[in-house]
Amino acid sequence: xxxxxxxxxxxxxxxxxxxxxxxxxxxxxxxxxxxxxxxxxxxxxxxxxxxxxxxxxxxxxxxxxxxxxxxxxxxxxxxxxxxxxxxxxxxxxxxxxxxxxxxxxxxxxxxxxxxxxxxxxxxxxxxxxxxxxxxxxxxxxxxxxxxxxxxxxxxxxxxxxxxxxxxxxxxxxxxxxxxxxxxxxxxxxxxxxxxxxxxxxxxxxxxxxxxxxxxxxxxxxxxxxxxxxxxxxxxxxxxxxxxxxxxxxxxxxxxxxxxxxxxxxxxxxxxxxxxxxxxxxxxxxxxxxxxxxxxxxxxxxxxxxxxxxxxxxxxxxxxxxxxxxxxx
Numbered sequence: 001x002x003x004x005x006x007x008x009x010x011x012x013x014x015x016x017x018x019x020x021x022x023x024x025x026x027x028x029x030x031x032x033x034x035x036x037x038x039x040x041x042x043x044x045x046x047x048x049x050x051x052x053x054x055x056x057x058x059x060x061x062x063x064x065x066x067x068x069x070x071x072x073x074x075x076x077x078x079x080x081x082x083x084x085x086x087x088x089x090x091x092x093x094x095x096x097x098x099x100x101x102x103x104x105x106x107x108x109x110x111x112x113x114x115x116x117x118x119x120x121x122x123x124x125x126x127x128x129x130x131x132x133x134x135x136x137x138x139x140x141x142x143x144x145x146x147x148x149x150x151x152x153x154x155x156x157x158x159x160x161x162x163x164x165x166x167x168x169x170x171x172x173x174x175x176x177x178x179x180x181x182x183x184x185x186x187x188x189x190x191x192x193x194x195x196x197x198x199x200x201x202x203x204x205x206x207x208x209x210x211x212x213x214x215x216x217x218x219x220x221x222x223x224x225x226x227x228x229x230x231x232x233x234x235x236x237x238x239x240x241x242x243x244x245x246x247x248x249x250x251x252x253x254x255x256x257x258x259x260x261x262x263x264x265x266x267x268x269x270x271x272x273x274x275x276x277x278x279x280x281x282x283x284x285x286x287x288x289x290x291x292x293x294x295x296x297x298x299x300x301x302x303x304x305x306x307x308x309x310x311x312x313x314x315x316x317x318x319x320x321x322x323x324x325x326x327x328x
Contacts, residue, residue, distance in 0.1 A: 184217030203231035
């Protein structure tokens with residue numbers, strides 16, 4: 001006689017499932033007993049982890065320092081070659097270099113060598129892309145059906161676009177960074193007011209605000225931390241505030257800098273002036289948000305007509321059209 005099959009649920013043997021669950025339960029009980037009876041030393045484990053991390057940091061700092069030095073040497077050699085080439089062509093002017101450095105500071109790029117790279121890109125990109133598009137359009141005649149006017153327009157657009165590409169990229173970074181700083185400026189001024197009323201000095205207040213807002217607004221925290229450092233070692237504190245206004249392309253920051261300079265010069269109360277500026281900036285931010293909300297209906301009109309209304313008509317009229325077609 002054959003063996004009697006056990007009870008099943010959905011085709012699965014109940015006894016086999018119960019045996020498997022019992023084995024898992026026994027294993028968990030053994031693990032719990034081992035964890036309860038084994039003595040732990042969390043402090044020793046923490047100290048060991050810190051010691052290992054310290055050794056890793058020492059090794060990493062040594063390796064990264066050598067790598068950083070090698071990169072700086074290679075970068076300086078490349079920059080020197082670019083500078084020599086631009087100087088030989090008589091296209092590297094001091095005013096142009098200072099303007100590029102100012103734009104780079106406003107974009108958050110501290111390296112002065114990047115200004116030479118930007119000017120070098122303005123010179124090289126039109127040559128490279130210009131020769132490529134000339135060969136493509138007139139050399140191999142890649143667009144045989146185009147009129148001469150279209151070909152000339154394509155070549156001119158590529159030349160102008162390649163020349164303006166570094167400036168457009170830089171301006172885009174400046175705009176994004178300025179918008180990020182504008183969002184956090186009212187909160188930063190409120191914290192400055194609190195720090196001033198608590199009795200902190202100006203440089204200590206800037207350092208405190210940079211530490212508190214560094215995670216929420218890293219760009220603003222970076223600028224405030226740099227200003228705090230400059231206030232600590234520059235002989236003329238006015239120069240530190242002017243450097244802040246030069247590094248940030250915002251009228252609001254220029255207003256704050258003017259207020260700080262007047263406070264330093266005439267000894268006027270800092271907290272009251274910053275409180276007024278903070279209220280103005282918050283009202284400006286609210287007005288900007290209301291302006292975007294007012295523009296939203298006009299912006300949504302085209303997507304509504306092109307994408308939402310056709311689908312709505314299909315959903316509403318589709319069943320009726322199907323019923324009519326079935327009736328006939």
